[in-house]
Amino acid sequence: ELFTALADMEELLETEAVLITNLDKYVQAQEEKLMQLRQKVHEYRREHTEAARDVSAYLSNPVNAFLLTKRLTTDWRYVENLMAYEVGKEFLENVTSYRSVLKFPSDEDLNGAAVALMRLQDTYNLDTASLARGMLNGVQYSTELSAGDCFELGRQSYLNGDYYHTVLWMREAMDRLTSEVNRTATKEDVLEYLAFSTFKQGNIQTALSMTEELLELVPDHERAVSNKAYYEKELQKEAQQKILRGDDGSEEVPIDTTTKIQKEAKPHVYDSNERKLYEQLCRGEQQPPIELRSQLICRYTANQSPFLRIGPLKLEEAYLRPYIVIYHDVMSDREIERIKQYARPRFRRATVQNYKTGELEFANYRISKSAWLKDAEDEMIRTISRRVEDMTGLTMETAEELQVVNYGIGGHYEPHFDFARREERNAFKSLGTGNRIATVLFYMSDVTQGGATVFPALHLALWPRKGTAAFWFNLHASGRGDYATRHAACPVLTGTKWVSNKWIHERGQEFRRPCGLHLDRSEEEF
Numbered sequence: 001e002l003f004t005a006l007a008d009m010e011e012l013l014e015t016e017a018v019l020i021t022n023l024d025k026y027v028q029a030q031e032e033k034l035m036q037l038r039q040k041v042h043e044y045r046r047e048h049t050e051a052a053r054d055v056s057a058y059l060s061n062p063v064n065a066f067l068l069t070k071r072l073t074t075d076w077r078y079v080e081n082l083m084a085y086e087v088g089k090e091f092l093e094n095v096t097s098y099r100s101v102l103k104f105p106s107d108e109d110l111n112g113a114a115v116a117l118m119r120l121q122d123t124y125n126l127d128t129a130s131l132a133r134g135m136l137n138g139v140q141y142s143t144e145l146s147a148g149d150c151f152e153l154g155r156q157s158y159l160n161g162d163y164y165h166t167v168l169w170m171r172e173a174m175d176r177l178t179s180e181v182n183r184t185a186t187k188e189d190v191l192e193y194l195a196f197s198t199f200k201q202g203n204i205q206t207a208l209s210m211t212e213e214l215l216e217l218v219p220d221h222e223r224a225v226s227n228k229a230y231y232e233k234e235l236q237k238e239a240q241q242k243i244l245r246g247d248d249g250s251e252e253v254p255i256d257t258t259t260k261i262q263k264e265a266k267p268h269v270y271d272s273n274e275r276k277l278y279e280q281l282c283r284g285e286q287q288p289p290i291e292l293r294s295q296l297i298c299r300y301t302a303n304q305s306p307f308l309r310i311g312p313l314k315l316e317e318a319y320l321r322p323y324i325v326i327y328h329d330v331m332s333d334r335e336i337e338r339i340k341q342y343a344r345p346r347f348r349r350a351t352v353q354n355y356k357t358g359e360l361e362f363a364n365y366r367i368s369k370s371a372w373l374k375d376a377e378d379e380m381i382r383t384i385s386r387r388v389e390d391m392t393g394l395t396m397e398t399a400e401e402l403q404v405v406n407y408g409i410g411g412h413y414e415p416h417f418d419f420a421r422r423e424e425r426n427a428f429k430s431l432g433t434g435n436r437i438a439t440v441l442f443y444m445s446d447v448t449q450g451g452a453t454v455f456p457a458l459h460l461a462l463w464p465r466k467g468t469a470a471f472w473f474n475l476h477a478s479g480r481g482d483y484a485t486r487h488a489a490c491p492v493l494t495g496t497k498w499v500s501n502k503w504i505h506e507r508g509q510e511f512r513r514p515c516g517l518h519l520d521r522s523e524e525e526f
């Protein structure tokens with residue numbers, strides 16, 4: 001699960017540095033050996049040429065006779081030994097021992113990193129060819145990908161049963177192959193995946209022609225031979241069904257792979273309208289209507305806290321109903337560094353609660369690493385809690401510990417509510433603290449590209465800025481969940497994203513945020 005946080009990925013670079021040094025030493029040892037052998041070739045050849053010029057004259061000299069004999073006995077033994085000697089063995093052994101001491105990514109990490117890339121591709125509308133060229137929004141984003149790299153991305157998608165991305169990346173691999181001098185993949189391998197995934201996408205005709213192309217390259221390719229027969233049979237079946245249905249075939253439109261693929265685009269895990277809004281918000285293409293934005297203000301606030309009277313906080317309104325605000329400069333760089341330091345060694349992949357079983361589990365819709373920090377651990381953590389109390393006017397007696405989160409490549413958290421809904425109520429039952437009444441979300445880093453917190457229902461995106469914090473109530477005054485607070489963390493496109501959550505609970509807030517006597521108008525809508 002290294003791919004889930006950038007903090008862990010840094011260690012992989014250290015691993016790589018060690019491997020490179022070791023490989024370099026191994027190559028040097030090999031070169032040394034080859035150089036010695038080459039030297040011997042020269043020596044032998046020189047003497048041999050000399051002898052060949054006049055064999056009898058050469059051998060009539062007793063010194064030469066002795067030298068020839070010596071060359072083929074003791075000298076040759078040395079050469080033989082040198083040839084047989086496996087140099088650099090220790091470096092080879094190092095490689096094995098590194099496995100247990102250094103951090104290595106697993107196959108799951110490779111898969112996770114590939115999936116993350118696809119997620120970025122989908123969310124930010126990145127086209128495959130540009131991404132493969134290492135371009136993003138017209139600027140160089142990364143190294144160019146080889147056909148082999150694209151092939152691997154396709155293969156990983158294939159392993160996940162994601163034929164949509166398999167086709168995209170295998171096609172790209174094919175395109176890249178044509179211009180590669182030192183080929184990093186074979187046309188046969190690419191065609192095999194491409195044909196099968198195209199078939200899985202429902203396009204049998206194209207799958208068949210791709211398979212035929214493959215058979216031209218490798219006529220006795222076993223799987224291709226049987227697939228071809230299978231596709232032909234399927235096509236025949238289709239044609240027969242058409243006749244039975246009375247289609248005369250004249251309306252038959254050749255199926256274009258691209259349109260087919262478009263239609264089968266990514267599986268919809270939730271409401272497609274929300275998904276669309278979510279992605280648009282992530283790309284910065286949506287914002288609340290001007291009528292709302294024109295009402296928003298910035299102000300200093302002391303929140304009736306005597307302490308804040310001396311140093312009021314800078315508050316920026318982001319939305320009115322529900323009321324969502326941003327506090328500026330509420331966490332210093334020093335505090336941020338300290339919190340990161342505490343969190344790093346304790347990072348675990350973030351989990352979500354299965355509301356049926358109550359179990360905590362991993363989910364692809366939440367990819368990050370997180371750690372919990374207790375007030376009791378450090379004066380600084382306590383200070384942060386007190387600051388949250390001042391910012392919100394709510395008691396921290398029943399709040400959760402500070403949750404520190406780091407998102408890696410493509411790290412994200414899809415739309416969710418922070419509060420527990422009726423069916424999830426047992427989530428907090430044992431605590432006796434009630435539901436999560438409010439959220440304070442501290443941004444502990446800037447994010448170069450991507451990583452916004454978005455509220456699809458509100459058309460609102462909050463862009464991370466180091467040292468700021470967002471605050472909103474998850475519950476109406478009645479205690480019912482405010483469904484308009486549904487929000488998400490967009491995938492990180494470039495850079496890294498650090499946040500920390502302080503979830504505040506209902507108990508203890510009775511006099512600080514009294515229950516409403518009536519339902520809000522907006523509550524009735526849900």
Ligand SMILES: O=C(O)CCC(=O)C(=O)O
Nearest residue numbers: 413452453488489499501
């Ligand atoms: O990281 C973000 O922007 C939001 C995180 C979030 O919503 C959560 O952890 O519940």
Ligand SMILES: [Fe+2]
Nearest residue numbers: 416417418487
């Ligand atoms: Fe959240």
